[in-house]
Amino acid sequence: PERGPDARTVEAFAHLDGGPTKFAVAFLNDYYAPTAKDPRQRDRNLVVEWFEVEGPIDRPEPSRFQREELAPKRRGNLRGVVRSLLEQAWRRPVDQDEITRVLDMSAGTKVFEERVRTAIVAGLVSPHFLYRPEVASDDSMVDGAMVDGAMGAHAIAARLSYFLWSSTPDRALRERADACDLRLREEVRRMIADPRSAALSEGFATQWLQLGRLERAAPDPKRFPDFDEPLRASMTAEATMLFDCVLRECRPARELLDPGFTFVDERLARHYGIAGVTGTAMRRVPLDAGARGGILGMAAVLTATSYPTRTSPSSRGKFVLEAILGTPPPPPPPGVGVLADAEHGGETLSLRERLQQHRADASCASCHANIDPIGFGLENLDPIGRWRTRDGKFPIDADGALPDERAFSGPAELKKLLAADPKFVHNLVRELAIYALGRSLTDTDEAWVSNVVTAAGPDPSLTGLIEEFVDSPAFARP
Numbered sequence: 001p002e003r004g005p006d007a008r009t010v011e012a013f014a015h016l017d018g019g020p021t022k023f024a025v026a027f028l029n030d031y032y033a034p035t036a037k038d039p040r041q042r043d044r045n046l047v048v049e050w051f052e053v054e055g056p057i058d059r060p061e062p063s064r065f066q067r068e069e070l071a072p073k074r075r076g077n078l079r080g081v082v083r084s085l086l087e088q089a090w091r092r093p094v095d096q097d098e099i100t101r102v103l104d105m106s107a108g109t110k111v112f113e114e115r116v117r118t119a120i121v122a123g124l125v126s127p128h129f130l131y132r133p134e135v136a137s138d139d140s141m142v143d144g145a146m147v148d149g150a151m152g153a154h155a156i157a158a159r160l161s162y163f164l165w166s167s168t169p170d171r172a173l174r175e176r177a178d179a180c181d182l183r184l185r186e187e188v189r190r191m192i193a194d195p196r197s198a199a200l201s202e203g204f205a206t207q208w209l210q211l212g213r214l215e216r217a218a219p220d221p222k223r224f225p226d227f228d229e230p231l232r233a234s235m236t237a238e239a240t241m242l243f244d245c246v247l248r249e250c251r252p253a254r255e256l257l258d259p260g261f262t263f264v265d266e267r268l269a270r271h272y273g274i275a276g277v278t279g280t281a282m283r284r285v286p287l288d289a290g291a292r293g294g295i296l297g298m299a300a301v302l303t304a305t306s307y308p309t310r311t312s313p314s315s316r317g318k319f320v321l322e323a324i325l326g327t328p329p330p331p332p333p334p335g336v337g338v339l340a341d342a343e344h345g346g347e348t349l350s351l352r353e354r355l356q357q358h359r360a361d362a363s364c365a366s367c368h369a370n371i372d373p374i375g376f377g378l379e380n381l382d383p384i385g386r387w388r389t390r391d392g393k394f395p396i397d398a399d400g401a402l403p404d405e406r407a408f409s410g411p412a413e414l415k416k417l418l419a420a421d422p423k424f425v426h427n428l429v430r431e432l433a434i435y436a437l438g439r440s441l442t443d444t445d446e447a448w449v450s451n452v453v454t455a456a457g458p459d460p461s462l463t464g465l466i467e468e469f470v471d472s473p474a475f476a477r478p
């Protein structure tokens with residue numbers, strides 16, 4: 001429509017925090033008086049022809065990088081700024097020729113910020129940033145002593161930083177590497193106390209506990225209508241927060257299996273039947289001795305090792321052998337049969353009976369004889385980790401046994417057996433070593449892992465195991 005003679009532009013100012021924001025226009029003072037003498041006063045309407053947003057009005061605060069590296073006092077020392085940038089990106093000292101080559105890329109401009117920006121791009125696209133060379137060197141002074149066959153100090157520092165922080169070494173670690181005087185135990189304690197060590201809990205725990213399977217889990221919505229995305233997120237948070245707690249508080253590694261507490265928000269507490277928890281914040285709650293708590297009592301692992309419609313004692317038993325004891329079963333032979341479904345005894349036989357029937361096939365029994373009896377001990381916990389005493393019309397039989405014939409009944413007894421099993425600590429160190437080194441272990445690595453477990457003592461803390469491993473020859477060698 002055409003703009004009338006009284007049309008005008010209305011401006012409004014508002015202070016808004018950063019991030020996505022919704023804007024709207026509302027007509028709050030509508031007026032209608034059809035009997036008014038002046039026709040122009042009978043009705044008031046608003047027509048919005050355009051809507052414009054400007055901002056930010058204020059100049060944003062400079063970042064710590066801008067304050068430290070791009071400050072006016074640094075403008076006369078371009079080479080020093082570029083040196084600092086490249087050493088951070090490449091995780092090692094740089095020589096004058098490397099700095100010159102980078103600066104030559106921006107020789108066509110004298111603008112300080114442009115030259116720094118070009119140096120940043122050059123540093124980040126370089127193979128020196130994209131790859132971490134790990135080769136033996138002659139600058140491998142560790143804890144005041146040379147280590148034969150070890151990587152250089154900067155490569156060891158980078159390996160430590162990516163292990164604990166999933167990020168590049170900070171200034172303190174780089175300075176120790178510059179002096180070829182790494183104090184690895186001290187650095188482990190310092191870096192674990194730093195909030196950035198949450199990356200180890202999120203990265204390692206997710207990989208070790210196979211929580212990627214939880215992301216893909218799809219419990220049947222008809223059978224489990226309470227399962228939703230917020231619950232899935234709470235399950236994951238419980239797992240990573242338990243690992244983080246045991247790590248930061250130097251608690252015994254066995255508490256990963258049987259801690260006596262867990263972390264829940266209102267959604268997960270209701271799922272577990274824990275009273276008195278409100279709100280969306282995760283918090284620590286004590287637990288009575290029983291099924292709940294620890295790796296095998298958390299819904300994340302239990303859901304990830306179940307099928308959409310039922311539990312899987314086989315998957316849960318396999319998880320225990322792989323992730324807890326480090327003794328994975330062999331892969332199934334080709335052409336093995338499948339478990340009887342509802343059309344072939346699934347409605348008249350319990351799951352335990354159906355699996356027993358499945359093991360009657362000799363090719364199936366070779367694997368299932370070891371994994372199923374472990375998984376039976378977790379049958380009180382349903383496909384999304386809730387406690388139950390019946391599976392449909394069948395009462396739960398939670399008796400089970402480990403491959404060495406140690407018997408147990410229910411999750412609580414299984415957890416105690418595993419927490420006291422030395423194979424648990426040994427496998428935990430193996431998994432940490434694989435994560436830290438980024439590769440499978442050699443026979444020599446395996447021998448060093450055994451030495452680490454022995455040196456850590458009879459009831460080691462998770463932090464102590466990491467210290468022993470980082471201080472071992474396995475960590476410093478390519």
